[in-house]
Amino acid sequence: MNTQIQEIWTDLYQELKKFILSKVKDINATEDILQDVFVKFQLNIHTLTDCTKLTAWVYQITRNTIADHYRKTNLDVKIDGFDLAEQHIEEPLYHSLSNCINQKINMLPDKYQQAILLTYLNDYSQLELAEKLNISYSGAKTRVQRGREKLKDLILDCPNVETDNKGNLIAYEPPKK
Numbered sequence: 082m083n084t085q086i087q088e089i090w091t092d093l094y095q096e097l098k099k100f101i102l103s104k105v106k107d108i109n110a111t112e113d114i115l116q117d118v119f120v121k122f123q124l125n126i127h128t129l130t131d132c133t134k135l136t137a138w139v140y141q142i143t144r145n146t147i148a149d150h151y152r153k154t155n156l157d158v159k160i161d162g163f164d165l166a167e168q169h170i171e172e173p174l175y176h177s178l179s180n181c182i183n184q185k186i187n188m189l190p191d192k193y194q195q196a197i198l199l200t201y202l203n204d205y206s207q208l209e210l211a212e213k214l215n216i217s218y219s220g221a222k223t224r225v226q227r228g229r230e231k232l233k234d235l236i237l238d239c240p241n242v243e244t245d246n247k248g249n250l251i252a253y254e255p256p257k258k
Contacts, residue, residue, distance in 0.1 A: 086123060089135070092203060093136070093139055094115075095204065097115060097139070097143055101115055101143060101147060113150075114146050117146050118139070122139060125142075133187065137183070182232075185235040189231055193224060193227060193232075195214070196225045197229065199213065208221070210225065
C-alpha cells in the first residue's frame with residue numbers, strides 16, 4: 082500500500098470509526114462499513130482534485146457507505162433524526178459550511194491552525210497536543226483557546242453568517258452562485 086495513503090488512513094481511522102459507530106450502533110457493522118470505506122477511498126483517491134477537501138471527501142464516502150448499508154439491509158430507519166432521503170437535501174448546505182470553515186481554518190496562523198486541527202480533527206487532548214508540539218500544557222491550552230477564538234471571529238465575520246445578540250452562531254446562508 083502507498084505510504085501516503087496509509088498515513089492518511091491512519092490519521093482518519095479512529096475518527097471515522099467513532100462517526101460510523103455513532104450512526105449504526107453496531108460494532109460489527111461499523112467494522113464492515115469502515116472496511117468498505119477504505120476500499121472506496123483507496124480505489125478512488127486519484128479522483129480527488131482538491132487535496133484541501135480530503136476530509137470532507139472521505140466523510141462523503143463514509144455517509145454514502147452508511148446509507149448503502151441501510152439500503153442493503155432494507156431497514157427503514159432514521160439516522161440521528163434524519164431519514165436517509167433527507168440527508169441528501171442537507172448535503173449542499175453541509176458542504177458549503179464545511180468549505181467555509183476549512184477556508185477559515187486555513188486563514189489561521191500556523192500555530193493556531195495546527196492546534197485546532199490536532200485537537201478537533203485528530204482528537205488529541207490538550208495534554209497530547211503539548212507533548213506532540215513539545216510545549217507546556219498551559220501553552221497548549223492557550224494555543225487551543227486563542228485558535229478557537231480567532232476561528233470564531235473569522236466565521237462570525239462572514240456576511241452569510243447570522244448571530245444572536247450575544248454573538249452566537251444561529252444560521253448560515255450558503256453563498257449565492
